[in-house]
Every structure is written in structure tokens, then in C-alpha cells.
Amino acid sequence: MLTEERHRIIIDLLKDKETVKIYEIAELTEASESTIRRDLTQLEQEKYLKRVHGGASRLQGKLKELTVSEKTSKSLHEKNVIGRFAAGLAEEGDCIFLDAGTTTLGMIEFLPQVDIVIVTNGLTHVDALLQKGFKTYLIGGNVKPTTKAMIGSGAIEALQKYRFDKAFLGTNGIHPQYGFTTPDPEEAQVKKTAIELSREAFVLADDSKLGEIAFSKIADLNEAVVITNRSGDEPDPAYMEKTTVKVVTT
Structure with missing residues (x-):
């Protein structure tokens, strides 16, 4: 699977879930966990997501505020x-x-x-x-x-x-x-x-x-x-x- 395809899958996953684990992405894309870690690092640098322990989470909206x-x-x-x-x-x-x-x-x-x-x-x-x-x-x-x-x-x-x-x-x-x-x-x-x-x-x-x-x-x-x-x-x-x-x- 091409890098761009994996990135699109990761971004789409985070539209539906607040957080996603590395092993979940690896299973879905049939890529190694080390490859997924590199993908997440790149996507974080491009401000698509935030790295968290064991995976990634969706970035909050700039104006979003809880009560x-x-x-x-x-x-x-x-x-x-x-x-x-x-x-x-x-x-x-x-x-x-x-x-x-x-x-x-x-x-x-x-x-x-x-x-x-x-x-x-x-x-x-x-x-x-x-x-x-x-x-x-x-x-x-x-x-x-x-x-x-x-x-x-x-x-x-x-x-x-x-x-x-x-x-x-x-x-x-x-x-x-x-x-x-x-x-x-x-x-x-x-x-x-x-x-x-x-x-x-x-x-x-x-x-x-x-x-x-x-x-x-x-x-x-x-x-x-x-x-x-x-x-x-x-x-x-x-x-x-x-x-x-x-x-x-x-």
C-alpha cells in the first residue's frame, strides 16, 4: 500500500474515533508497526493529528471548549x-x-x-x-x-x-x-x-x-x-x- 493511501486511512479513522492505536492501523493497512510510527510522526508534523502513547489522537478544534x-x-x-x-x-x-x-x-x-x-x-x-x-x-x-x-x-x-x-x-x-x-x-x-x-x-x-x-x-x-x-x-x-x-x- 502506498504511503498516501495509509495516510488517508489514518486521517479517515480519526474522523470517526478520537484515538486510534498503532496496532489497529497496522492490521488495517497490513503495514509494520514501525512503518505506522513513521506515518504518524509525519502526519503530526503536518498537523493532521497528535501522537499519544501507543497511537494517535484527533486534534481538537481551535475554538472547541467544554463546559x-x-x-x-x-x-x-x-x-x-x-x-x-x-x-x-x-x-x-x-x-x-x-x-x-x-x-x-x-x-x-x-x-x-x-x-x-x-x-x-x-x-x-x-x-x-x-x-x-x-x-x-x-x-x-x-x-x-x-x-x-x-x-x-x-x-x-x-x-x-x-x-x-x-x-x-x-x-x-x-x-x-x-x-x-x-x-x-x-x-x-x-x-x-x-x-x-x-x-x-x-x-x-x-x-x-x-x-x-x-x-x-x-x-x-x-x-x-x-x-x-x-x-x-x-x-x-x-x-x-x-x-x-x-x-x-x-
């Missing part, structure tokens, strides 16, 4: 592991920005009971923070229905009144060339501002976000440390060249 309830049900174990590790970075006396999102929400139950101040733009975070007894500030702005995040010019103006020791943020995409990205330009601007106002910034993301590119750029990779899980291969060296990647294992 809070949809995000909550995805990668629960990974988010808990990442959240526990990130929470351990909080120290006595820290002023922290906690971004809206389900991965940062998962941090809250693990935060140490020490004297810290938390500023957030996440409506879903407030109850959990108050129950833990933290001094909490919710910034103003427009409420984004899908992510329950405060965004817009009001959020930016409120955020600029503060300075942070650490910022913990979520993202929709992490890419060596295109950096941290998210579908909404207004939400991207809030995240970008928080990074600029922080002494240290950490992006929390399960490994499904690696290689993804969303519509709006937040920041370059070197502007924040990445905290992720990685159950299979080690992170691509292309990421390690641009930033620090803290891999949390189960």
Missing part, C-alpha cells in the same frame, strides 16, 4: 494527582492567583492549612476556598457561562491591583512552538496578565493537552512551569528545551 460539567468528568485521576502536587507548592505567607478551571479546582482540597491569600477568577472555586478557611478575593468582570470564569476588561482591571508570589493556571493547549493557548481571547488575556503579575507561574494540564493548539495565545512556554502527568513516554525534548516540565506520576 465545566463536561471537563469535570474527564481525566479525574490525572487532575487529582496534578492538583495534589501543585498544592504542595503553596507556602506560608504566599499570595496566590488561582485560575478558573477544573484542574485548578482540584488543587483546593490539597492546599495546606497555612496563612495564604488567594485571588481567583473562578466562581466555582469560591465555596471550596471558603470552606477551607482561606482569605479569598474574587475579581470582577463578565461571567463566562461555559467555564464560570470572570473575564473581560473588568477582570483585567481588578487583577492589576494585585501582585502574586505564585499563579496556578489551566490551559487548553501546550505546544513547543505556539506556547500555551485557549479558545477565548478574553480568557487568554486574564491568564496572561496573571502570569505577568506573578513571581512564579505554573500551568496545570493533563497530558492530553500536550501538542494541542487553541485559538488564542496565552504565553510562550518559557513563561511558566508545566505540571503534568505522563503515564507512558517521557515528554518530548522540544518541551524540555523551552520550559521546566514537572511530570507527576501516579
Whole structure:
């Protein structure tokens, strides 16, 4: 079978399935697994798919964004592991920005009971923070229905009144060339501002976000440390060249 035919089959498979395994493609095309690995590498370079451990997955649309309830049900174990590790970075006396999102929400139950101040733009975070007894500030702005995040010019103006020791943020995409990205330009601007106002910034993301590119750029990779899980291969060296990647294992 010609290379172009295999590539068409792989692309068609990913139109019907979110992920496909190397052995499935090899059986269907009657090609060796080493040949399929080369095919997937080429198709990833051409931005048709994303390599994952043991296969490939469909790239998400640049504007696609799940609701809070949809995000909550995805990668629960990974988010808990990442959240526990990130929470351990909080120290006595820290002023922290906690971004809206389900991965940062998962941090809250693990935060140490020490004297810290938390500023957030996440409506879903407030109850959990108050129950833990933290001094909490919710910034103003427009409420984004899908992510329950405060965004817009009001959020930016409120955020600029503060300075942070650490910022913990979520993202929709992490890419060596295109950096941290998210579908909404207004939400991207809030995240970008928080990074600029922080002494240290950490992006929390399960490994499904690696290689993804969303519509709006937040920041370059070197502007924040990445905290992720990685159950299979080690992170691509292309990421390690641009930033620090803290891999949390189960």
C-alpha cells in the first residue's frame, strides 16, 4: 500500500474515533508497526493529528471548549494527582492567583492549612476556598457561562491591583512552538496578565493537552512551569528545551 493511501486511512479513522492505536492501523493497512510510527510522526508534523502513547489522537478544534460539567468528568485521576502536587507548592505567607478551571479546582482540597491569600477568577472555586478557611478575593468582570470564569476588561482591571508570589493556571493547549493557548481571547488575556503579575507561574494540564493548539495565545512556554502527568513516554525534548516540565506520576 502506498504511503498516501495509509495516510488517508489514518486521517479517515480519526474522523470517526478520537484515538486510534498503532496496532489497529497496522492490521488495517497490513503495514509494520514501525512503518505506522513513521506515518504518524509525519502526519503530526503536518498537523493532521497528535501522537499519544501507543497511537494517535484527533486534534481538537481551535475554538472547541467544554463546559465545566463536561471537563469535570474527564481525566479525574490525572487532575487529582496534578492538583495534589501543585498544592504542595503553596507556602506560608504566599499570595496566590488561582485560575478558573477544573484542574485548578482540584488543587483546593490539597492546599495546606497555612496563612495564604488567594485571588481567583473562578466562581466555582469560591465555596471550596471558603470552606477551607482561606482569605479569598474574587475579581470582577463578565461571567463566562461555559467555564464560570470572570473575564473581560473588568477582570483585567481588578487583577492589576494585585501582585502574586505564585499563579496556578489551566490551559487548553501546550505546544513547543505556539506556547500555551485557549479558545477565548478574553480568557487568554486574564491568564496572561496573571502570569505577568506573578513571581512564579505554573500551568496545570493533563497530558492530553500536550501538542494541542487553541485559538488564542496565552504565553510562550518559557513563561511558566508545566505540571503534568505522563503515564507512558517521557515528554518530548522540544518541551524540555523551552520550559521546566514537572511530570507527576501516579
